[in-house]
Amino acid sequence: MMQRLLLLAALVAAPLIALRADAPHVYAIRGARIVTASGAPIEAGTIVVRGGVIDAVGASTAVPSDALVIEGAGLTVYPGLIDLGNTRAAEEPAQPAPEARTTAELERWKRGQLLKPQARAADVVKVDDVELTRLAAAGVTSVLALPWGDVISGQSALVNVAAPPDEPQIGNIVEPRRGLIVVRPAVALHVSFPGRPRAGGNAYPESLMGVIAFVRQAFLDAQHYSVARTEGARTEGRTDGARRLQPSERSSERLPLQDDPVLEAMQPAIDRKMPVGMHA
Template sequence: MNFNTWINIFTILENNLRRVCMDFKLKIQMLLFFGSLLSALNGVTMAASGVADVYAIRAGRIVTVSSGVIENGIIIIRDGIIEKVGDNIEIPVEAELIEADSLTVYPGLIDACVSLALKKKPVKKPPDSSSDSDGETSPPESIALLQPEWMASDWLDPKDAKIKSYREIGVTTALTALDDGIFIGQSCLINLAGDAPEEMIIKSPVALHIGFARQRGDYPSTLMGVMAFQRQTFLDVNHHRLLWERYARQKRGWRRPLANKSLDALFPALDRRMPVIMLADRENEIKRALALAEEFRLNTILAGATEGWRVAELLKSQQVPVLLSLNFPKPDQVTGYPFKLKIEGPKTEPASAEATSDKKSEPEKDDAEMSEIYANAARLSQAGIKFAFCSKGLKKPEDFIKNAAKAVKHGLAEDAALRALTLNAAQIFGVSNQIGSIEDGKIANLLLTTGNIFEDKAAIHLVFVDGKKFEVKKDPSKKADNNSGAAPANVSGAWSVTVESPQGAVAATLTLHQSGSEITGEFSSEVGASPIYNSRLSGNELEFSVKLIIAGSPLEITFYGTVTGNSMEGAIDLGEMGSAGFTAIKPEYQRL
């Protein structure tokens, strides 16, 4: 072959090689392009479907609690954790973007003491605790109130209907335990989301709970009896431990002490390894609780303390933190009221045409009588006492925030109130590195609301619990309390009620008599009839309580219903037994 032929061959090879290289380069570029496109589309698809675990919240205002307020800030949530919070953050391409320029973001609220998300209360049986030959004393016969080994974490119910009610007012975390008894059991700190108990638990156990429940017709039936029972039990624990310590040193020649799981469960409390939450509301209960704590050197937290202002100096001197109940007592339930009434006489208002005609002045009069009670939190704050708010004793979850706002109106600083709803509880329970404020690395428990959370016009739009997003949808058929001036619904008549109880549907009859907003009547079921009390009708919202005798013991239940014409539906607070739904129908011809 001549030279020209070789030149042609090399030219053809060069052109083919260049074409192959260009094709390969094009393929690589196409692969990179479609890979990026697929990744972006995947993120968009996940966000659109609501299953993305990455969120970016662009908010007008972020109240961190721990580090002030961030205006026009961004929060990145990934895998249930706050990845980043600040005012100049790059938003990940895979994140679901939540535009909240007009909203304020707060840390999720913490209810510091409540009976929530628990299965039906177990039957309390006396533990095996008879005396042994070494003289170990058994607790009194009303031993059913001695169950410190009971663990709330073993009885969690993720399907409790009340969880949603609390979550929709912004509560994302709660300390839950039984709310009655003497040695009640051990509490559990939970997040209010999850399909299984294990998904809800933040810390367990948190504390041993001790109460001052009296037994009607049985020991202990008085406060002094309860104190004697508590003190004797702690003495029994010390003696029980001494027997076992002696037996551990020398087993030969000594009778083996009897096992007692209830007394064993109190060891950590006496060793100060576990805090003791004392449920005490009234002045005398608080003083005796603190005396017991001082005698046995307990690491004490006080819960309830609705008369805390009466013993503020004592609480301060003993450095006792408080889980302050927002279940305000009535003035006549406060210690010293009968004596005050006897000395000062009943309050009278000067009669006048204006006073008798202005019905709207009644709420203001009631508020004036309650001012000292509403100012309880402010008094504790002024005394330098650390406290967190709880709903202990409240019947309606929505009153939790409303009553916190009343505390603010009666002298409590807003920032102190917000800390009492968030970071203070986290610090008291030893989990402030996980919850209580909006910080990098903490659990993504958040609530998004319009404006100031303590204002009546504030409305919660979104709640995040463990990074899971929940939309709060208000029922337009329900009227808010501040619209209570609307004409009351006609509820007078005989209602056929169906209660969806944990054991199935139960039929009952509700007979109501109405005079304006004044409601009286009777509730009848297979367990008997009971008059209603504490009734309140606001527009089409009806609330009332009844007391039923179940297995020989009184049980107070409270109905919350929304009336629409001749039908009614709502929820029932069953106290320690949880909650249930109900519906009722009133045929037109049954009106009274």
């Protein structure tokens, strides 16, 4: 059965194989008790992993001649676990508050720190991180990398804790490794409600009630942006005989819609195409 690295079996209590450029690409775990994702356990079976993907699994699976064999007698192999709330994978340093000359400048900066739906954990996730690689020793092969920050912090990503070995790059520009571990770049939009946001400065919001009001207003703004954008697209398109709205009937004429990357990034959540994770 073909299974992606998301279900890569982790061998409990056995030494981990170091990921290195000269490591073999075929492994066989032989004679172990195999707990499958569905179905009854296999009391003594073999798993063949080829190029980071489970190629075969079963009680009578043959060991390829080019495989590095791991003797699993007396041990248990199970599908990789997923940590659904990891802040290490996409951790970023906190931004110090600027020397603002006015309260408006400080509030504008703080708004940018607390309202970051466009931030993607997939863009900053750590590759070959020692702490993440150690999770494999506990059977955790994938994590939901949470975006760093408070309030509307951004979009999480499903990533593997360890990248496969590098392929030889002869005559080619070396490709980035981040894409090797990202399984799904955008999983959910995350919202938290801290009593006092970590983003410093004596600017709104400074309390839990202020944070709740801030989040509510952000989603209302995103909804208004969606309505204005849809209305603008409808009135600027072909009418095909339908009556075109008059300027007095069109909010986009009274208040021209300005491109806003922040509110634009919230549209998948507004359209119910992306779940929203609330952290109390």
